[in-house]
Amino acid sequence: MATQNNTIDATKTSLRIIEELKRLDGAGVTTVANELGIAKSTVHNHLQTLTEEEYVNCEDGIYRVGLRFLELGEYTRNRMDIYEKARPEVLSLAEETGEMANAAVEEHGTGVYITRAEGTEAVSVDTYAGKRVKLHCTALGKTILAELPEQRVDEIIETHGLPERTENTITDTDELKAELDAIRDRGYAYDREERLPGLRCVAAPVVAEDGRVVAALSVSGPTTRIKGDLFHEKIPELLRSSANVIEINMAYS
Amino acid sequence: MATQNNTIDATKTSLRIIEELKRLDGAGVTTVANELGIAKSTVHNHLQTLTEEEYVNCEDGIYRVGLRFLELGEYTRNRMDIYEKARPEVLSLAEETGEMANAAVEEHGTGVYITRAEGTEAVSVDTYAGKRVKLHCTALGKTILAELPEQRVDEIIETHGLPERTENTITDTDELKAELDAIRDRGYAYDREERLPGLRCVAAPVVAEDGRVVAALSVSGPTTRIKGDLFHEKIPELLRSSANVIEINMAYS
């Protein structure tokens, strides 16, 4: 666990314990200790601290992640102007298409959903606000990548790799670069079951005045429904239109 | 900073730095260091760690709380069955009253909003999902207190006190106890500008089969509008009805 930097190890283990609690959906001291391969007493001390600070709850010996994180998360989301600008557009996208509409931003080289809305026909998938996804295997992520400087794209590929999620996932750097060029020309991106089998996705970027990409919008639904004109014309048009509204709103405020 | 327990100090300072970042809406190393009275280098090391772990973002020397917290927060909220049961009721309460409707739970002796909805006439206040409020000065909090065992109420008063928020805030223990008795008899609670001037609130508890209070629902609006029959009859009735729906839904699932 030792690192060359002056980085604080205790904090890292605290965070790792929290992430483990999330992964296990709540657990006891020994379970976490075994899972992470650290001493029971260490885990106990961390959990005691986190509980005292009200970031973790303990009930009947089962520790769970607390709502303190919701406070910090919602707070930071509400402070993002892109969020309040994007939310109405995501809602109307969901209403107009009847499918699932999402908005995401890039953070530390991964995509983070900031809001989503379900249309009347929407299939529920594994996404929720705050959910993090790899950029290369989603339409949202690929539009964002297409707008980032190439140097940054290389960095992201370097650190995150191009892990395969389905048989359609782009796992080759050159292939991805070509795809990004195509997306940039086209103005929007497709996800043809590259992250989840059966799920198609269209996404368009929201670009600020200075040319930096601030977010991406997407509509996703089952391959059986998202096809033909809808896939190639209607949804892309709706997305570009919504993105445009947001871009204008952000420029004048 | 030393404590008698085996509690981890490094984690505490990390958390304190994060809370400070939230309070300051983003800040640099020196600002945080001065504000907390700890060494620059210490703050720097913590922020570097937190950035590396992707809990904090750094842009142009300004550190901000990251969306990682949203991930954990949304995740834990979505895992609460009370959340998905309460959400539709909160929405319909907002629709029926036109005002702001909320749901909150108790955590570590404070009230935490888990969801809210704005009616067409709703005034925007300072609440958001995840927001934490003292229990004694809100209708939501008082209904929860009224359903908790007295021993627990005493504990909470002990640790949190009864700080004055407005001139109407109940700051006396005996007075609060009497109010809780009245609430228990009545089945719902009032907030007559006890937390914010001009804001009135009605709340009802959601109680599980075993008698433990799991959440509270509320409707809030300006004193000028929330009055008369609405305040004393209609809204309380809507709240009790919604609470009942949730209670039944939770019992059979």
Next chain:
DNA sequence: AGAGTTGTTCACCACGGCGGAACAGCCGTC
């Protein structure tokens, strides 16, 4: 170019985080 910021690095030192073992509660089982 200077003086004021800032963020970063460095090396030292004491203290506290880590771990192992011992202790304490709690639940079933035979």
Next chain:
DNA sequence: GACGGCTGTTCCGCCGTGGTGAACAACTCT
């Protein structure tokens, strides 16, 4: 009801590391 087998908790010692202040670097303003 004493016994294992499981928890969570406490205790203590030692090595490691988190905290610090001062020196360094990068940067913005006069």
